[in-house]
Structures are given as structure tokens and as C-alpha cells.
Amino acid sequence: MPADHLSTTFAALADPTRRAILARLAAGELSVSELAQPFEMSLPAVSKHLKVLERAGLVTRGREAQWRPCKLDARPLKNAAEWVERYRQFWTQSFDRLDDYLEKLKSKEKTHARKRRKGE
Amino acid sequence: MPASDAKASKAPGQSKNELVITRVFDAPRDLVFEVWIDPAHVAQWWGPHMFKTTVREMDVRPGGRWYYVMRGPDGNDYAFDGVFLDVAKPERLVFEGAIHGDASQKVWTEVTFAQEGDRTKITVHQVFGFESDATRGAPIGWNQQLDRLVAYLAKR
Numbered sequence: 001m002p003a004d005h006l007s008t009t010f011a012a013l014a015d016p017t018r019r020a021i022l023a024r025l026a027a028g029e030l031s032v033s034e035l036a037q038p039f040e041m042s043l044p045a046v047s048k049h050l051k052v053l054e055r056a057g058l059v060t061r062g063r064e065a066q067w068r069p070c071k072l073d074a075r076p077l078k079n080a081a082e083w084v085e086r087y088r089q090f091w092t093q094s095f096d097r098l099d100d101y102l103e104k105l106k107s108k109e110k111t112h113a114r115k116r117r118k119g120e
Numbered sequence: 121m122p123a124s125d126a127k128a129s130k131a132p133g134q135s136k137n138e139l140v141i142t143r144v145f146d147a148p149r150d151l152v153f154e155v156w157i158d159p160a161h162v163a164q165w166w167g168p169h170m171f172k173t174t175v176r177e178m179d180v181r182p183g184g185r186w187y188y189v190m191r192g193p194d195g196n197d198y199a200f201d202g203v204f205l206d207v208a209k210p211e212r213l214v215f216e217g218a219i220h221g222d223a224s225q226k227v228w229t230e231v232t233f234a235q236e237g238d239r240t241k242i243t244v245h246q247v248f249g250f251e252s253d254a255t256r257g258a259p260i261g262w263n264q265q266l267d268r269l270v271a272y273l274a275k276r
Contacts, residue, residue, distance in 0.1 A: 010137045010248050084139050084248065087227075091141045091244055093168035101155065101165040102147040 005057075006083055009076040012056035017041070018049050022058060025072035029062070035070060139246040149233050152240040153210035156231065166190070181207055186215055202226075 012018055021035055036046040050070060053059040057076045062069040145152055155161035159175035166173040170193040177187040182204055190198045202217020213231040227248050234241040 006248075013137045080137065080248075084137070087139050087246060087248075088141065090168055091139075094166055095141075095143045095145075095242075097165040097167075097169070098152075098155065099143075099145060101161070102145055102152065105151065105155070106147060 005076065006080060008056045009058070009080045012052050012058055013080070015049065015052075018053055021046075021049060021053065021070075022072060025059065025070055026074075029069035029071050031067040031069055033067075137248045139248075140243065142241060142243045144236060144239050144241045146239055148238060149210050149235045149240040152242065153233050156213065156233075157207075157209075162188070168192075180204055180213075186217065 013022075017039060020039070024030060024035065024038075032043060032046055032050065035050070036043050039046065050059060050061075054061065058073055060071050060073050062071065155165070157178070157180045159178040162175055162178065163173050166175075166188070167190045172191045173188055174191070175188045177185050179185050184204045184207075186200070186202045186204060188200050190200070192198065198219050200217055200219050202215050204213070204215045206212060206214035211233055214229065216226050216228045218226045227246055229247075230245045232243045232245075234243070
């Protein structure tokens with residue numbers, strides 16, 4: 001997946017209102033006015049957020065009905081999750097190595113300490 | 121692994137553009153912090169298995185550059201170019217940067233070092249895709265709103 005798509009996904013997710021919109025759409029399709037209700041926001045403000053979500057491919061709008069229902073498309077979220085997972089693996093494996101490395105350092109330190117004591 | 125609880129664990133409540141990983145190391149905090157900020161040490165352990173890290177620049181102070189290259193087992197190089205935002209020895213490191221060719225957006229990373237007796241607990245908190253300048257140093261606080269979304273994804 002191209003990096004700029006991921007950027008768009010993450011940027012879309014960076015706003016709490018947009019996350020709330022996605023969470024509500026996870027339960028099913030809603031019209032823009034239905035979406036706007038719990039947010040105490042104007043319709044244009046909600047539409048603006050929806051545009052960002054649409055650009056990120058996270059929300060699609062129906063064409064058939066006049067109220068153009070908003071629908072969640074979770075695919076970009078999956079890609080983002082996979083990307084984050086790679087970072088998780090990076091840390092897990094780096095931490096394994098750090099663990100080993102610290103053990104090595106500590107045993108070296110012990111050897112030095114023994115040598116120092118012997119030299120006294 | 122020497123420490124029984126030395127395991128990467130997933131923090132509760134985290135979500136799609138955020139990562140929290142903790143692990144306890146069986147070593148004193150000063151030592152653990154030292155091997156994080158000394159390039160010679162970093163090259164010895166940084167990166168996934170089979171990766172070789174070469175630190176080109178590591179200026180560990182706020183505003184200092186951090187540039188390294190990881191060579192993967194496939195021979196590909198992954199360069200990270202970043203900057204330290206906060207350095208509080210031996211408790212906290214904050215940096216942000218991007219890995220070239222992987223993602224154009226920056227990743228914000230906070231590492232905290234907590235002393236637990238003779239051990240050290242490291243917590244890595246990463247935030248992806250924040251708007252760099254506007255939210256610099258202020259990670260996006262995720263709430264539980266996406267729980268339903270996650271449940272929804274799980275059903276697919």
C-alpha cells in the first residue's frame with residue numbers, strides 16, 4: 001500500500017469527531033443529518049469531516065437514495081493496522097536483542113569486577 | 121529471556137494509529153538508558169532480527185538529529201531520519217521521524233524508563249500520522265470510541 005494512502009488514513013483518524021463518526025457507522029448506514037445529531041455540530045461541519053473520511057476511503061456515500069447514506073469501508077483501517085503491526089514486530093524483536101545485549105554487558109561487567117578483585 | 125515478565129504487551133484502549141509496548145528488562149535503569157543513547161550500543165541491538173543498524177548521526181539532545189540505516193536480511197536499506205524532541209536522562213526520550221520509502225508521514229515516539237527495583241520497565245508509545253508541527257510533542261489521545269469499530273472489523 002502506498003505511503004500516501006496510509007498518511008491519508010492516519011490523518012483522517014487523527015480527529016476525535018471523525019473517529020466517533022466511524023464508530024457510529026460501524027453499527028450501520030446513516031444519513032448526514034442522523035450523523036450530525038449527537039455531535040451538536042452543523043451539517044456543513046459534519047459534511048466537512050465526511051469529506052475527509054471519503055477521501056481516505058473510509059466512508060462511501062450511497063448514490064441511489066436521495067439521503068445518500070454514509071457507509072463505513074473498513075479496508076483502509078486494515079491496511080493501517082497491518083502497518084502498525086510491523087512496528088510492533090520491530091519493537092518485539094529489538095527488545096529481544098536488547099535483552100540479550102544487556103545480559104552480555106552484565107556478564108562482562110561481572111568478569112571485570114572479578115578481575116578487579118583478584119588484582120587487589 | 122531472563123525476566124519472566126519480559127514480554128511485549130498490548131496496552132488496553134489503544135487504537136489504529138497508536139502503538140504502546142512495554143517490557144521489563146533485568147538491568148538497572150542507568151544502563152538501559154545508556155544503551156539507548158550511545159550509538160555504539162544502539163548498533164548492537166536496534167532493529168528486528170537479522171537487521172544490521174548503522175548509526176550515522178545521533179545527537180541526543182532536544183533538536184538533535186538522529187539518522188540511522190538498517191540493512192535488512194534481503195540487502196535492502198531502511199533509513200530513518202529523525203530528531204530528538206525531549207531528552208530527560210534517565211527517564212524519558214521523545215523523538216519523531218520517518219523511515220524513507222516506508223511512509224511519508226512521521227512517527228512520534230516516546231520512550232519512558234521506569235525503575236522497578238533492579239529492573240527497568242520500558243514503555244514505548246508511538247503515534248502515527250499526526251500533523252507534525254501542530255501537535256508536536258502532543259500525541260493524539262485515543263479514546264474508546266473505536267471499540268465498536270474494532271468489533272465490527274473482527275466480524276469480517
